[in-house]
Amino acid sequence: MNNDLMEKLKILADGAKYDVSCSSSGSSRANNGGIGNAASCGICHSWTSDGRCVSLLKILMTNRCIYDCAYCVNRSSNDTQRVALTPQEVAELTIGFYRRNYIEGLFLSTGVVRSPDYTMELLIEAVRTLRSEYRFNGYIHMKLVPGADPLLVQEAGLLADRISVNLELPTRESLALLAPDKSRDAVVGPMRQVSSLIVTNRAERKQSRKVPRFAPAGQSTQLIVGATPDTDRQIVTLSEQLYQRLDLKRVYYSAFIPVMSDSRLPALPFSPLRREHRLYQADWLLRYYGFSAHELLDETTPNLDSELDPKTGWALRHLELFPVEVNRANYEELLRVPGIGVRSAQRIIRARRQGHLGIDELIRLGVVMKRAQYFVTARGRYAGDIRLESGLLRGRLVEPSQKKVVRQMSLPFETQGADETASAVTGEL
Amino acid sequence: MGSSCCYDGTLGGLLTLLARLPAAADLPDSIATQPPVQQGLFSNTVTVETDPELAEQYWQKLHHRLGSAGLTPVRSAFLADHPQKDLLICRYLLLGMQEGRRVSNMLAHPQVSPLLKLAQQVNREAHRYLGFVRFREVTGGFYYAALAPDHRVLLLIAPHFAARFRDQQWVIHDCRHGEGIVFDRHRQQWLLLPMETSAEPEFTPQEEQFQQLWQSYFATLAIEERKNLKLQQSKVPLKVRPWLTEFGR
Numbered sequence: 001m002n003n004d005l006m007e008k009l010k011i012l013a014d015g016a017k018y019d020v021s022c023s024s025s026g027s028s029r030a031n032n033g034g035i036g037n038a039a040s041c042g043i044c045h046s047w048t049s050d051g052r053c054v055s056l057l058k059i060l061m062t063n064r065c066i067y068d069c070a071y072c073v074n075r076s077s078n079d080t081q082r083v084a085l086t087p088q089e090v091a092e093l094t095i096g097f098y099r100r101n102y103i104e105g106l107f108l109s110t111g112v113v114r115s116p117d118y119t120m121e122l123l124i125e126a127v128r129t130l131r132s133e134y135r136f137n138g139y140i141h142m143k144l145v146p147g148a149d150p151l152l153v154q155e156a157g158l159l160a161d162r163i164s165v166n167l168e169l170p171t172r173e174s175l176a177l178l179a180p181d182k183s184r185d186a187v188v189g190p191m192r193q194v195s196s197l198i199v200t201n202r203a204e205r206k207q208s209r210k211v212p213r214f215a216p217a218g219q220s221t222q223l224i225v226g227a228t229p230d231t232d233r234q235i236v237t238l239s240e241q242l243y244q245r246l247d248l249k250r251v252y253y254s255a256f257i258p259v260m261s262d263s264r265l266p267a268l269p270f271s272p273l274r275r276e277h278r279l280y281q282a283d284w285l286l287r288y289y290g291f292s293a294h295e296l297l298d299e300t301t302p303n304l305d306s307e308l309d310p311k312t313g314w315a316l317r318h319l320e321l322f323p324v325e326v327n328r329a330n331y332e333e334l335l336r337v338p339g340i341g342v343r344s345a346q347r348i349i350r351a352r353r354q355g356h357l358g359i360d361e362l363i364r365l366g367v368v369m370k371r372a373q374y375f376v377t378a379r380g381r382y383a384g385d386i387r388l389e390s391g392l393l394r395g396r397l398v399e400p401s402q403k404k405v406v407r408q409m410s411l412p413f414e415t416q417g418a419d420e421t422a423s424a425v426t427g428e429l
Numbered sequence: 430m431g432s433s434c435c436y437d438g439t440l441g442g443l444l445t446l447l448a449r450l451p452a453a454a455d456l457p458d459s460i461a462t463q464p465p466v467q468q469g470l471f472s473n474t475v476t477v478e479t480d481p482e483l484a485e486q487y488w489q490k491l492h493h494r495l496g497s498a499g500l501t502p503v504r505s506a507f508l509a510d511h512p513q514k515d516l517l518i519c520r521y522l523l524l525g526m527q528e529g530r531r532v533s534n535m536l537a538h539p540q541v542s543p544l545l546k547l548a549q550q551v552n553r554e555a556h557r558y559l560g561f562v563r564f565r566e567v568t569g570g571f572y573y574a575a576l577a578p579d580h581r582v583l584l585l586i587a588p589h590f591a592a593r594f595r596d597q598q599w600v601i602h603d604c605r606h607g608e609g610i611v612f613d614r615h616r617q618q619w620l621l622l623p624m625e626t627s628a629e630p631e632f633t634p635q636e637e638q639f640q641q642l643w644q645s646y647f648a649t650l651a652i653e654e655r656k657n658l659k660l661q662q663s664k665v666p667l668k669v670r671p672w673l674t675e676f677g678r
Binding site for chain 2: 005006009010013014018030034035036037039043044046048049050051053054055058097102104138255257273347350351353354355360362364365
């Protein structure tokens with residue numbers, strides 16, 4: 001342990017931090033005689049100053065890379081210091097952090113050196129060292145290198161809890177523009193393979209419990225949002241297909257942050273964080289609320305409303321379905337009410353078996369009445385105080401803008417004069 | 430009328446109190462582990478002596494009547510550090526004796542929902558501490574973690590750490606409630622013991638290095654363009670930061 005390792009850790013963590021995948025859930029690997037186990041609920045250990053959670057030691061094996069993707073910090077044409085960790089160093093760091101309960105496990109990614117196969121073998125060796133030499137049973141998320149041999153992919157899945165390939169950009173065209181060295185098929189290929197391996201493994205384990213698990217926490221992927229002109233509709237539809245056809249566990253969205261200047265990249269004044277947030281909300285609606293992509297977005301509204309969450313937006317477009325009587329509506333109908341989530345819907349179902357629910361009971365059950373009041377009746381009573389009309393409701397439901405800009409009051413003629421002078425000086429007129 | 434009760438703070442004590450209650454309507458106005466500092470003018474404080482046998486009998490009765498699902502929230506709520514917790518538990522259990530197993534589904538009942546909320550608070554804090562425990566390697570070959578949770582969560586988090594770190598000796602010390610768990614890796618057992626804060630333990634040289642590595646890693650991880658301190662503070666409240674290595678200095 002020395003300064004050298006500290007430097008490497010800094011550089012390689014810096015290269016990996018734009019990968020947003022953070023979860024440590026979905027696997028319940030037991031501790032068989034070594035150190036560590038995986039908690040199926042997932043555990044966050046800390047939060048950095050950007051509010052993102054730290055759950056895994058997220059690190060690159062190396063930041064050397066043969067590819068030149070425009071959006072990436074590790075692109076070959078970027079002039080930065082290049083370093084690499086040995087499998088032994090990765091293992092020692094992971095175990096040292098894990099023993100102190102800093103982390104829940106390891107997230108191992110890498111730049112591509114020499115060839116995809118060679119790089120994949122490096123990753124596998126590091127993870128194997130951890131699993132067999134250090135008898136580490138904690139969570140491991142491993143990145144697959146697009147273009148690696150299918151046998152290596154299989155091997156990776158048997159060692160890791162979750163494996164992933166980043167789709168990076170939602171459409172073929174965008175990928176061709178920003179990542180000319182990666183082809184869409186080279187990315188989707190391994191995803192398909194992993195998906196079919198998971199399905200086969202599940203079937204085999206039904207026959208015999210002795211079959212080792214293949215990627216018990218499934219596979220995930222990541223999309224960069226806002227670097228290309230793709231619409232939310234394209235993105236959400238893509239996610240839906242990934243969940244349905246390839247059985248993905250998670251699709252992560254990463255608001256584009258211009259880490260380097262490139263003529264192919266848009267010069268955004270601010271990163272589209274609000275858009276990323278709305279996409280995550282839509283993603284949750286797809287996975288847990290029984291919504292489909294075409295209900296949330298269509299040709300006439302290709303992008304999510306930035307002022308309203310997607311569920312409220314949907315409800316305002318379908319006021320004919322509301323108000324819903326909480327004592328009679330089924331679970332699926334309750335889930336579609338803004339202000340009622342999975343938990344409160346389940347609670348309503350349980351609680352109403354013991355007696356009719358009124359408005360007070362709903363509050364006690366944890367329903368967010370701020371939104372739900374306009375969409376429900378309880379014992380036949382409507383809780384809202386205005387008519388069920390899209391325009392009126394929208395005014396009430398729009399979230400107030402985050403920061404109030406404090407402005408000094410000034411007399412109108414003064415500002416006019418000042419504006420004119422300013423424009424004249426800057427040559428605008 | 431206006432009575433208050435006081436017991437020794439064990440679950441057995443609280444159950445004895447309940448078992449000796451003549452009728453559900455006679456629940457005292459306040460229950461505490463120590464006699465109240467300021468007594469009401471017309472109130473009288475009754476001190477309940479724990480009767481383990483009676484408590485055990487009553488527990489069996491409760492178990493039979495409420496089922497294990499009905500008693501789960503009681504276990505968590507009992508660990509809460511909350512002045513009303515005893516009263517909330519008693520009210521819930523008395524309703525449970527009346528209603529039986531269905532009590533665990535009466536989520537919106539005024540005698541049930543406050544207890545469930547309290548139990549949820551305790552469980553949530555316990556879950557957060559699965560992540561917030563920070564072990565430090567002490568000379569003498571064991572790992573020591575200090576924390577100060579709002580509620581007495583140690584009993585809830587001990588099984589998790591016992592399963593995960595079964596090959597190391599460790600101690601988790603709750604400084605606020607003066608207790609700690611000690612894990613013995615040879616016997617694979619943990620014990621909850623009263624624990625005093627004494628001198629700061631001495632750490633190994635390796636410990637210092639790992640703390641520095643972790644701190645610099647943590648600092649690197651933040652993305653400047655996404656800075657959101659408000660969000661961070663809602664996730665890591667200031668009260669837990671003194672115990673977290675990454676927020677030290």
